[in-house]
Amino acid sequence: MTKDKRTYDVLIDVWNKAEPYFKFVLSRVVKSLPATRDPWRVAPVDKKQKVHVLAGSRESEIAVFPNAIAMGSPASGGMAEGGKLALISAPVSLAFFIGIIFFAIYGGYFLSCFSFFAFVFSAMTIAWAVKGWICSPSEWPVIFNRKDRTVTWAPVIRFPYWKFWVTKLTPQWRTASWDDVRARSYKYMQSTTGGYGFHDSYSLFLLWGGGEGDPRSLDQAVSIGYQGYFEDELLWMLWEHIRRYMEEDGPAIPHGEILRPLGKGRPIVYPPEVIEACGGPPLSIREVEEIAAAAPLD
Numbered sequence: 001m002t003k004d005k006r007t008y009d010v011l012i013d014v015w016n017k018a019e020p021y022f023k024f025v026l027s028r029v030v031k032s033l034p035a036t037r038d039p040w041r042v043a044p045v046d047k048k049q050k051v052h053v054l055a056g057s058r059e060s061e062i063a064v065f066p067n068a069i070a071m072g073s074p075a076s077g078g079m080a081e082g083g084k085l086a087l088i089s090a091p092v093s094l095a096f097f098i099g100i101i102f103f104a105i106y107g108g109y110f111l112s113c114f115s116f117f118a119f120v121f122s123a124m125t126i127a128w129a130v131k132g133w134i135c136s137p138s139e140w141p142v143i144f145n146r147k148d149r150t151v152t153w154a155p156v157i158r159f160p161y162w163k164f165w166v167t168k169l170t171p172q173w174r175t176a177s178w179d180d181v182r183a184r185s186y187k188y189m190q191s192t193t194g195g196y197g198f199h200d201s202y203s204l205f206l207l208w209g210g211g212e213g214d215p216r217s218l219d220q221a222v223s224i225g226y227q228g229y230f231e232d233e234l235l236w237m238l239w240e241h242i243r244r245y246m247e248e249d250g251p252a253i254p255h256g257e258i259l260r261p262l263g264k265g266r267p268i269v270y271p272p273e274v275i276e277a278c279g280g281p282p283l284s285i286r287e288v289e290e291i292a293a294a295a296p297l298d
Contacts, residue, residue: 004054004298006053006054006298007054007056007233007234007237008231008233008234009052009053009054009233010041010051010052010232010233010236010237011050011051011052011053011236012041012042012043012044012051012236013041014040014041015038015039015040015041015042016038016039016040016187017038018037018038019037019038019039019184020042021182021209021216022182022207022209022216022217022218023214023216023217023218024037024218025211025212025217025218032155032221032222032223033186033205033221034186034188034203036186036187036188039184039185039186040184040185040186040187040202040232041184041185041232041236042182042183042184043182043183043184043236043239045182047178047179047243047246047247048247050240050243051236051239051240051243052233052236052237052239052240053298054237054240054298055237055240055241055243055244055250055254055298056234056237056238056240056241056254056257057071057238057241057253057254057257057260058225058226058234058235058237058238059226059257059260060072060224060225060226060238060260061241061253061257061259061260062139062141062259062260062262062268063141063143063259063268063282063283064252064253064259064282064283064287064288064291065143065275065278065279065280065281065282065283066278066279066280066283067145067146067147067148067277067278067279068143068144068145068146068147068277068278068279069143069144069146069242069245069252069253070141070142070143070144070282071141071142071144071224071225071238071242072139072140072141072142072224072225072226072260073139073140073141073142073156073222073223073224073225074203074223074224074225074226074227075140075156075223076138076139076140076263076265093119093122093123093126124161124164127164128159128161128164131159131167132158132159133264133265134264134265135159135167135168135169135265135266136158136159136169136265136266137154137169137171137265137266137267137268137269138262138263138264138265138266138267138268139262139263139265139268140153140154140155140156140171141153141154141268141270142206142222142224143274143278144178144242144245144246145178145277145278146245146246146249147277147279148277149177149178149179149246150175150176150177150178150277151175151176151177151178151181151206152173152174152175152274152277153173153174153222154171154172154173154174155171155172155174155222157169157171157172168266173271173274174220176208176220177208178246180208180209180210181206181207181208182206182207182208182209183204183205183206183207183239184204184205184207185202185203185204185205185228185232185235185236186202186203186205187200187201187202187232188200188201188202188203189201190227199229199230200230201227201228201229201230202227202228202231202232202235203223203227203228203235204223204224204225204228204232204235204236204238204239205221205222205223205224206220206221206222206223206224207220207221208220208221224238225238241254251291251292251294251295251296252288252291253288253291253292253295254292254295254298255292255293255295255296255297255298256292256293256295257292258288258289258292259285259288270282
C-alpha cells in the first residue's frame with residue numbers, strides 16, 4: 001500500500017483502562033498476553049462497525065485460499081531476530097571456551113570452572129535460539145474462513161530449552177467462531193536489541209471466552225500480524241482489512257499489496273481438514289497478484 005495521510009485515521013478511541021468484558025484467571029492462556037491486562041484499544045462488539053478509514057494487510061498476509069485468508073504471527077519475526085542475535089553472540093561463547101583452557105593451564109581452577117559453566121549455558125542458549133529460527137515452522141498462521149465464519153490458528157510453541165535433542169515441533173491447530181472473537185490492542189514497554197534502551201510496542205490480539213463454561217472467562221488468545229513500533233493505528237488498519245473480508249465480502253488482499261515472504265524454518269503444513277474447509281490449497285502468487293490488481297482502491 002502506498003503511503004496515505006489517512007493511515008493513522010483509526011476510528012476507535014484509546015481505551016487504556018480495565019478490560020471491559022473478559023475475566024482473567026490463572027491459566028496458560030492469560031500468560032500469552034502482554035504483562036498488562038488493560039487493553040490500549042478495544043474493537044467494537046459489532047463487527048459491522050469500521051475501525052479504520054483504510055484497510056491494509058500491513059505485510060502480514062501470508063496466504064489466500066478460495067474461501068479464506070491467512071495472517072502471519074509476530075512470533076515469526078521474533079524467532080528470526082533471536083536466531084540472528086544468537087549468531088552474533090557466538091564469539092562470546094568462544095571466549096568462554098578459550099577461558100576454560102587458559103585458566104586450566106595457568107592454575108585458575110575456579111575461573112576455569114566458571115568459564116566452563118558459562119560456556120555450556122551460552123552454547124545451549126545459542127543452539128536453542130538458532131534451532132527456533134531454523135527448525136520452527138516458517139510462520140504461525142491465523143486463518144479467517146469467510147464461508148464457515150471461523151478462525152483457525154496454530155498456537156505458537158517453542159522448543160524446550162533442556163531437551164536439546166528435539167528438532168521438530170508439531171503445531172496443534174485450533175478453531176473458534178468468528179462471531180465470538182473480540183479484538184484488542186495492547187501497549188507495553190520493550191527493550192531494544194542488546195538492551196540499550198526501551199520503547200513502546202503494541203500487539204493486536206484476538207480473544208475468545210468460554211473457559212470453564214463461562215463466556216466471560218478468557219479461554220483463547222492469539223496475536224496476529226506484527227509488533228507495532230510506537231503505534232497501534234496501523235494494526236487497526238490490518239483488522240479493518242480482515243473485518244471487511246469477513247463481513248462485507250471485501251477483497252482477499254488489498255489493492256496493489258503482496259503476500260509477506262516466508263522466512264527461515266520448515267514449510268507450513270496445513271492439515272487436510274483445514275485445506276478442505278478453506279476450499280482448497282493456497283492460491284499461487286500469480287493468482288494473488290491478480291486479485292490484488294482487481295481489488296478496489298480505498
